[in-house]
Amino acid sequence: MYPQKIKSPPPGSAAGPHPRRLRTLGLETSCDETAVAVYEGEAGLLAHRVYTQTDLHEIWGGVVPELASRDHVRRLLPMIRALLAEAGLAAADVDGVAYTAGPGLIGALLVGATVGRCLAYAWGVPALGIHHLEGHLLAARLEADVPPFPYLALLVSGGHTMLVDVRGVGDYRVLGESLDDAAGEAFDKTAKLLGLGYPGGPRLAALAETGRPGAYRLPRPMLDRPGFDFSFSGLKTAVLLALRAAGADPAAPADLARAFEDAVVETLATKAGRALAATGRTTLVVAGGVGANLRLRARLAEVAAAQGARTAYPRAEFCTDNAAMIALAGHERLAAGERAGLAVVARARWPLAELKPPGA
Numbered sequence: 420m421y422p423q424k425i426k427s428p429p430p431g432s433a434a435g436p437h438p439r440r441l442r443t444l445g446l447e448t449s450c451d452e453t454a455v456a457v458y459e460g461e462a463g464l465l466a467h468r469v470y471t472q473t474d475l476h477e478i479w480g481g482v483v484p485e486l487a488s489r490d491h492v493r494r495l496l497p498m499i500r501a502l503l504a505e506a507g508l509a510a511a512d513v514d515g516v517a518y519t520a521g522p523g524l525i526g527a528l529l530v531g532a533t534v535g536r537c538l539a540y541a542w543g544v545p546a547l548g549i550h551h552l553e554g555h556l557l558a559a560r561l562e563a564d565v566p567p568f569p570y571l572a573l574l575v576s577g578g579h580t581m582l583v584d585v586r587g588v589g590d591y592r593v594l595g596e597s598l599d600d601a602a603g604e605a606f607d608k609t610a611k612l613l614g615l616g617y618p619g620g621p622r623l624a625a626l627a628e629t630g631r632p633g634a635y636r637l638p639r640p641m642l643d644r645p646g647f648d649f650s651f652s653g654l655k656t657a658v659l660l661a662l663r664a665a666g667a668d669p670a671a672p673a674d675l676a677r678a679f680e681d682a683v684v685e686t687l688a689t690k691a692g693r694a695l696a697a698t699g700r701t702t703l704v705v706a707g708g709v710g711a712n713l714r715l716r717a718r719l720a721e722v723a724a725a726q727g728a729r730t731a732y733p734r735a736e737f738c739t740d741n742a743a744m745i746a747l748a749g750h751e752r753l754a755a756g757e758r759a760g761l762a763v764v765a766r767a768r769w770p771l772a773e774l775k776p777p778g779a
């Protein structure tokens with residue numbers, strides 16, 4: 420093992436870059452998006468790029484891990500070069516690297532982790548492995564109207580459904596989560612049943628617009644139970660059974676899409692409302708791809724207003740996987756003086772509850 424070269428003393432110290440001048444390169448490769456970004460304390464986000472591998476996986480009906488890893492290998496370094504050129508930066512202008520260390524597909528994670536750790540070593544700057552969900556939880560803070568801590572976060576993505584009390588960077592209390600399928604996963608699987616292809620969430624939402632509300636009534640899973648956990652896997656079975664029973668009825672797919680969407684939206688919104696009431700938080704931050712769903716947005720706004728709270732969203736491109744949120748999370752931790760060793764860190768599983776505030 421070689422000693423780590425340190426180009427600069429910890430940021431904020433007399434000779435190092437002030438936290439406001441600190442520039443952090445963020446890398447995200449946990450699933451099927453290759454993403455890069457550079458964030459500066461004072462100016463905020465300087466540039467970001469996302470490449471989505473949807474075309475690569477579409478014919479397989481879902482993400483193929485090995486194909487995802489290989490594509491990250493092909494794209495990551497050219498994307499970093501293009502990013503730095505776009506931001507007008509040289510490698511020497513980067514003060515730290517933040518890469519997604521987990522949770523996610525292990526091969527995909529290893530690409531970003533290895534590239535991030537090695538670049539940082541070559542450049543003589545610190546590198547940190549960032550929790551992907553911490554990125555999502557903080558993404559709304561990339562916007563001009565920064566939601567102040569503490570806030571309640573509803574994270575609804577293809578991989579996760581969680582209600583989290585966000586008290587500060589690294590200070591997260593998970594109030595509830597899905598016991599089986601994530602909300603986005605339920606959308607995607609149900610869309611597949613309805614013959615809509617992959618990724619099905621937005622297609623199902625579009626079909627639901629043409630469905631008749633109330634034509635079918637599906638269960639509202641877990642709403643009769645206390646606590647903030649969710650369960651969505653039973654819904655797709657209910658859709659399958661109803662679809663079979665409907666036979667050749669041409670209206671059934673759209674009506675069932677509407678009934679499915681209504682069931683998921685009502686479940687998420689009701690539990691989020693209960694969590695607002697229980698915590699007394701006045702901001703509900705919504706993150707993750709399912710946050711793009713317009714019916715969900717409308718219901719969450721109503722539920723929040725009923726509790727005297729407001730909703731806040733990152734812009735659409737920061738709701739889904741991106742590296743701007745990883746660069747921001749890395750910036751917060753590096754600026755607070757957090758440092759890690761030379762190990763390349765990649766964890767397929769990583770409970771959010773293990774995170775600590777920087778310096779704790």
Ligand code: KG4
Nearest residue numbers: 576577578603620621707708709712739740
């Ligand atoms: O956050 P994200 O990129 O997921 C993960 O990487 O885990 O979000 C993708 C998920 C997919 O499951 C997709 O079907 C869903 O978000 N999604 C939607 C909508 N747009 C995207 N689900 C429902 N309605 C939408 N409009």
Ligand code: ZN
Nearest residue numbers: 555576739740
């Ligand atoms: Zn994600």
